Amino acid sequence: MINAILIDDEKDGLEDLKEAIEKYCPEISVSCACSNPLEGLEAIKQSKPDLVFLDVQMPGMSGFELLEKLSSVSFDVIFVSAFDRYAIKAIKFSALDYLLKPVDVDELVRAITRVKERKSQNNFSVQSALHNAQHKSGSIDRVAVPSAEGIDFFDVRDIVFCKADSCYTMIYLTNRKTKLVTRVLKDFEDLLSESGFCRVHNSFLINLRHVKRYVRGEGGYVILTDDHHVDISRRRKDEFLSLLNRL
Numbered sequence: 001m002i003n004a005i006l007i008d009d010e011k012d013g014l015e016d017l018k019e020a021i022e023k024y025c026p027e028i029s030v031s032c033a034c035s036n037p038l039e040g041l042e043a044i045k046q047s048k049p050d051l052v053f054l055d056v057q058m059p060g061m062s063g064f065e066l067l068e069k070l071s072s073v074s075f076d077v078i079f080v081s082a083f084d085r086y087a088i089k090a091i092k093f094s095a096l097d098y099l100l101k102p103v104d105v106d107e108l109v110r111a112i113t114r115v116k117e118r119k120s121q122n123n124f125s126v127q128s129a130l131h132n133a134q135h136k137s138g139s140i141d142r143v144a145v146p147s148a149e150g151i152d153f154f155d156v157r158d159i160v161f162c163k164a165d166s167c168y169t170m171i172y173l174t175n176r177k178t179k180l181v182t183r184v185l186k187d188f189e190d191l192l193s194e195s196g197f198c199r200v201h202n203s204f205l206i207n208l209r210h211v212k213r214y215v216r217g218e219g220g221y222v223i224l225t226d227d228h229h230v231d232i233s234r235r236r237k238d239e240f241l242s243l244l245n246r247l
Helices: 011-024 037-047 063-068 084-092 105-120 125-136 185-192 234-246
Strands: 002-007 028-034 051-055 076-081 097-100 142-146 151-155 159-165 168-173 178-181 197-201 204-207 211-215 221-224 229-231
Touching (some): 011 028, 076 105, 097 105, 159 185
Antiparallel strands (some): 142 151, 168 178
Protein backbone atom coordinates (compact mmCIF):
# COMPACT_ATOMS: atom_id res chain seq x y z
CA MET A 1 0.00 0.00 0.00
CA ILE A 2 1.03 3.59 -0.65
CA ASN A 3 0.61 5.79 2.40
CA ALA A 4 -0.79 9.22 1.45
CA ILE A 5 -1.57 12.52 3.17
CA LEU A 6 -4.03 15.06 1.74
CA ILE A 7 -3.59 18.77 2.52
CA ASP A 8 -6.22 21.24 1.31
CA ASP A 9 -7.87 24.14 3.15
CA GLU A 10 -11.12 23.63 1.19
CA LYS A 11 -12.88 20.97 3.24
CA ASP A 12 -15.35 20.03 0.48
CA GLY A 13 -12.51 19.54 -2.00
CA LEU A 14 -10.57 17.59 0.59
CA GLU A 15 -13.47 15.23 1.20
CA ASP A 16 -14.18 14.81 -2.52
CA LEU A 17 -10.54 13.91 -3.19
CA LYS A 18 -10.48 11.46 -0.29
CA GLU A 19 -13.64 9.75 -1.54
CA ALA A 20 -12.32 9.54 -5.11
CA ILE A 21 -9.07 7.97 -3.90
CA GLU A 22 -10.90 5.45 -1.74
CA LYS A 23 -13.25 4.53 -4.59
CA TYR A 24 -10.90 4.47 -7.58
CA CYS A 25 -7.40 4.00 -6.12
CA PRO A 26 -7.50 1.03 -3.71
CA GLU A 27 -3.71 0.88 -3.61
CA ILE A 28 -3.65 4.25 -1.78
CA SER A 29 -4.17 4.38 1.97
CA VAL A 30 -5.06 7.89 3.18
CA SER A 31 -3.56 8.16 6.65
CA CYS A 32 -4.45 11.81 7.19
CA ALA A 33 -6.54 14.54 5.55
CA CYS A 34 -5.60 18.01 6.79
CA SER A 35 -7.47 21.24 6.10
CA ASN A 36 -4.75 23.36 7.72
CA PRO A 37 -1.23 23.61 6.25
CA LEU A 38 0.41 23.67 9.69
CA GLU A 39 -1.38 20.45 10.60
CA GLY A 40 -0.32 19.02 7.26
CA LEU A 41 3.31 19.94 7.89
CA GLU A 42 3.22 18.21 11.27
CA ALA A 43 1.47 15.17 9.78
CA ILE A 44 4.24 14.83 7.17
CA LYS A 45 6.91 14.94 9.87
CA GLN A 46 5.10 12.41 12.04
CA SER A 47 3.83 9.82 9.55
CA LYS A 48 6.52 10.03 6.82
CA PRO A 49 4.14 9.43 3.88
CA ASP A 50 4.98 7.94 0.49
CA LEU A 51 2.78 10.47 -1.29
CA VAL A 52 1.32 13.92 -0.52
CA PHE A 53 -1.58 15.54 -2.36
CA LEU A 54 -0.91 19.22 -1.72
CA ASP A 55 -3.08 22.25 -2.43
CA VAL A 56 -1.12 25.17 -3.82
CA GLN A 57 -2.97 28.21 -2.49
CA MET A 58 -3.85 28.07 1.21
CA PRO A 59 -4.25 30.84 3.82
CA GLY A 60 -1.19 31.39 5.96
CA MET A 61 1.09 29.06 4.02
CA SER A 62 1.12 27.99 0.37
CA GLY A 63 1.94 24.47 -0.65
CA PHE A 64 5.31 25.66 -1.92
CA GLU A 65 6.09 27.39 1.38
CA LEU A 66 5.15 24.21 3.22
CA LEU A 67 7.72 22.23 1.23
CA GLU A 68 10.35 24.88 1.85
CA LYS A 69 9.98 24.31 5.58
CA LEU A 70 11.14 20.72 5.20
CA SER A 71 14.86 20.05 5.33
CA SER A 72 14.38 17.20 2.85
CA VAL A 73 11.58 15.59 0.89
CA SER A 74 11.26 11.82 1.02
CA PHE A 75 7.88 11.50 -0.69
CA ASP A 76 6.22 12.11 -4.03
CA VAL A 77 4.15 15.27 -4.44
CA ILE A 78 0.99 15.74 -6.48
CA PHE A 79 -0.07 19.38 -6.43
CA VAL A 80 -3.78 20.17 -6.56
CA SER A 81 -5.06 23.61 -7.50
CA ALA A 82 -7.76 25.54 -9.31
CA PHE A 83 -5.12 27.83 -10.85
CA ASP A 84 -3.04 26.59 -13.77
CA ARG A 85 -0.59 29.48 -13.44
CA TYR A 86 0.96 27.65 -10.51
CA ALA A 87 1.97 24.73 -12.71
CA ILE A 88 5.44 26.12 -13.50
CA LYS A 89 6.26 26.39 -9.81
CA ALA A 90 5.08 22.82 -9.39
CA ILE A 91 7.58 21.85 -12.07
CA LYS A 92 10.32 23.74 -10.23
CA PHE A 93 9.53 21.76 -7.11
CA SER A 94 9.63 18.60 -9.22
CA ALA A 95 6.07 17.51 -8.56
CA LEU A 96 5.18 14.07 -9.83
CA ASP A 97 1.94 15.50 -11.18
CA TYR A 98 -0.35 18.54 -11.11
CA LEU A 99 -4.12 18.14 -10.91
CA LEU A 100 -6.61 20.89 -11.58
CA LYS A 101 -9.73 21.26 -9.43
CA PRO A 102 -12.27 19.81 -9.60
CA VAL A 103 -10.08 16.72 -9.86
CA ASP A 104 -10.93 14.52 -12.83
CA VAL A 105 -11.08 10.83 -11.88
CA ASP A 106 -9.24 9.71 -15.01
CA GLU A 107 -6.43 12.20 -14.34
CA LEU A 108 -6.26 11.03 -10.74
CA VAL A 109 -5.97 7.39 -11.75
CA ARG A 110 -3.25 8.23 -14.28
CA ALA A 111 -1.32 10.14 -11.63
CA ILE A 112 -1.49 7.18 -9.25
CA THR A 113 -0.37 4.88 -12.04
CA ARG A 114 2.74 7.04 -12.44
CA VAL A 115 3.37 6.82 -8.70
CA LYS A 116 3.28 3.02 -8.88
CA GLU A 117 5.48 2.92 -11.97
CA ARG A 118 8.12 5.09 -10.35
CA LYS A 119 8.16 2.98 -7.22
CA SER A 120 8.33 -0.27 -9.17
CA GLN A 121 11.36 1.11 -11.02
CA ASN A 122 12.98 2.23 -7.76
CA ASN A 123 13.17 5.68 -9.31
CA PHE A 124 11.81 7.62 -6.35
CA SER A 125 15.11 9.28 -5.47
CA VAL A 126 14.95 11.48 -8.59
CA GLN A 127 12.29 13.78 -7.21
CA SER A 128 13.81 13.94 -3.74
CA ALA A 129 17.21 14.88 -5.14
CA LEU A 130 15.69 17.56 -7.34
CA HIS A 131 13.83 19.21 -4.51
CA ASN A 132 16.71 18.99 -2.06
CA ALA A 133 19.09 20.60 -4.56
CA GLN A 134 16.61 23.44 -5.10
CA HIS A 135 16.11 23.83 -1.35
CA LYS A 136 19.83 24.31 -0.73
CA SER A 137 20.51 26.83 -3.48
CA GLY A 138 18.79 28.96 -6.08
CA SER A 139 20.09 26.84 -8.93
CA ILE A 140 18.83 23.47 -10.06
CA ASP A 141 20.63 20.54 -11.66
CA ARG A 142 17.66 18.97 -13.41
CA VAL A 143 14.36 20.17 -14.76
CA ALA A 144 11.10 18.25 -14.89
CA VAL A 145 8.84 19.01 -17.85
CA PRO A 146 5.28 17.64 -18.23
CA SER A 147 4.59 15.66 -21.39
CA ALA A 148 1.57 13.80 -22.74
CA GLU A 149 2.95 10.56 -21.31
CA GLY A 150 4.05 11.90 -17.93
CA ILE A 151 7.10 13.98 -17.00
CA ASP A 152 10.40 14.20 -18.88
CA PHE A 153 13.58 14.91 -16.93
CA PHE A 154 16.51 16.84 -18.39
CA ASP A 155 19.92 17.65 -16.97
CA VAL A 156 20.21 21.43 -17.08
CA ARG A 157 23.72 21.12 -18.52
CA ASP A 158 22.26 19.20 -21.49
CA ILE A 159 19.98 22.10 -22.48
CA VAL A 160 21.78 24.25 -25.04
CA PHE A 161 19.02 26.82 -25.50
CA CYS A 162 15.26 27.32 -25.47
CA LYS A 163 13.34 29.04 -28.25
CA ALA A 164 9.90 30.62 -28.04
CA ASP A 165 7.35 29.10 -30.39
CA SER A 166 4.09 30.98 -29.94
CA CYS A 167 2.57 29.63 -26.70
CA TYR A 168 5.12 26.80 -26.64
CA THR A 169 8.85 26.47 -26.04
CA MET A 170 11.25 24.34 -28.05
CA ILE A 171 14.10 22.91 -25.99
CA TYR A 172 17.35 22.17 -27.86
CA LEU A 173 19.52 19.49 -26.28
CA THR A 174 23.19 18.54 -26.58
CA ASN A 175 22.31 15.31 -28.42
CA ARG A 176 20.73 17.54 -31.11
CA LYS A 177 17.28 16.36 -30.14
CA THR A 178 14.47 18.82 -29.47
CA LYS A 179 11.47 18.82 -27.17
CA LEU A 180 8.36 20.96 -27.71
CA VAL A 181 6.80 21.92 -24.37
CA THR A 182 3.45 23.55 -23.63
CA ARG A 183 5.02 26.35 -21.58
CA VAL A 184 5.95 29.89 -22.63
CA LEU A 185 9.61 30.91 -22.67
CA LYS A 186 9.11 33.23 -19.67
CA ASP A 187 8.34 30.19 -17.53
CA PHE A 188 11.71 28.68 -18.38
CA GLU A 189 13.43 32.02 -17.83
CA ASP A 190 11.98 32.09 -14.30
CA LEU A 191 12.95 28.48 -13.74
CA LEU A 192 16.52 28.60 -15.08
CA SER A 193 17.72 32.17 -14.52
CA GLU A 194 19.78 31.13 -11.49
CA SER A 195 21.25 28.11 -13.25
CA GLY A 196 23.48 29.84 -15.80
CA PHE A 197 20.82 30.77 -18.39
CA CYS A 198 20.28 34.21 -19.92
CA ARG A 199 17.36 35.61 -21.91
CA VAL A 200 19.27 37.22 -24.79
CA HIS A 201 16.31 37.90 -27.05
CA ASN A 202 12.52 37.83 -26.90
CA SER A 203 12.71 34.44 -28.58
CA PHE A 204 15.81 32.91 -27.01
CA LEU A 205 17.01 31.72 -23.62
CA ILE A 206 20.54 30.33 -23.80
CA ASN A 207 22.72 28.23 -21.52
CA LEU A 208 25.80 30.42 -21.08
CA ARG A 209 27.99 27.37 -20.60
CA HIS A 210 27.24 26.41 -24.19
CA VAL A 211 28.45 29.70 -25.67
CA LYS A 212 31.34 28.86 -28.01
CA ARG A 213 31.88 32.31 -29.45
CA TYR A 214 30.48 35.83 -29.21
CA VAL A 215 30.57 37.97 -32.35
CA ARG A 216 30.35 41.72 -31.76
CA GLY A 217 27.82 43.94 -33.47
CA GLU A 218 24.96 46.28 -32.57
CA GLY A 219 23.72 43.48 -30.37
CA GLY A 220 25.94 40.81 -31.78
CA TYR A 221 25.28 37.11 -31.83
CA VAL A 222 26.59 33.94 -30.25
CA ILE A 223 27.63 30.64 -31.72
CA LEU A 224 26.62 27.80 -29.44
CA THR A 225 28.25 24.42 -28.99
CA ASP A 226 25.67 22.83 -31.31
CA ASP A 227 26.64 25.46 -33.96
CA HIS A 228 23.35 27.35 -33.75
CA HIS A 229 23.69 31.13 -34.21
CA VAL A 230 21.54 33.15 -31.81
CA ASP A 231 21.10 36.92 -32.05
CA ILE A 232 21.60 39.09 -28.96
CA SER A 233 19.10 41.94 -28.75
CA ARG A 234 20.65 45.37 -28.26
CA ARG A 235 18.81 46.03 -25.01
CA ARG A 236 19.92 42.68 -23.53
CA LYS A 237 23.55 42.90 -24.63
CA ASP A 238 24.97 44.47 -21.45
CA GLU A 239 23.25 41.96 -19.18
CA PHE A 240 24.44 39.08 -21.36
CA LEU A 241 28.08 40.24 -21.33
CA SER A 242 27.97 40.83 -17.60
CA LEU A 243 26.68 37.32 -16.91
CA LEU A 244 29.12 35.80 -19.38
CA ASN A 245 32.06 37.43 -17.60
CA ARG A 246 30.98 35.89 -14.29
CA LEU A 247 31.34 32.33 -15.53
